[in-house]
Amino acid sequence: MARRNGTTGTTLRRWVLAGALLAATAVGAMPEPGQTLPDFTTRDLLNAPHRSSELKGRTTLLVVITDKDGGDAMQQWFDTAGTHVPDSVHRASILTFKLPFFVGTGTAQGKARQKVPQQFWGDTWLDKNGDMAKALGLASSRTPYAFALDAQGRVVAAVHGTADAPEAQAVWNALTGR
CATH class of the missing domain: 1.20.5 (Single alpha-helices involved in coiled-coils or other helix-helix interfaces)
Incomplete structure (x- = not known):
């Protein structure tokens, strides 16, 4: 027995x-260093279509928020990038969170346009269903996820944290080639 x-x-x-x-x-x-982002499609704040493959071709700081209240922490990444990385580094963001079915894409885009400066509307991609967060393996959090991508679209550094967190230094170093 x-x-x-x-x-x-x-x-x-x-x-x-x-x-x-x-x-x-x-x-x-x-996604971890060395991996490419999974293939996905979305629309920006101007309602233009985009594919994840568009992030290839240049070094990119990609900031992803997975909670509708994470905008201030996301903005901190972009404000800090102004002093940490050269202007040649592309800056892009993904807003991916699960909103109620009765909130239309147009409504979500309009709310986001109120917070995001107009010059970045084309580089701010919106997913109101949370599908991109799932594809990227990201849990819902008010704390942003930040990725340094090389010109081939591979993740060079990744952090789930604020722009001033000690682990964020890996992203800044990767974007400046240190």
């Missing part, structure tokens, strides 16, 4: 581990 319970315990542990791995795979994992 003891052997049978030991086998059952081992089998149970295997099933639990397999379930945890499956759940992690289904949710996705935040």
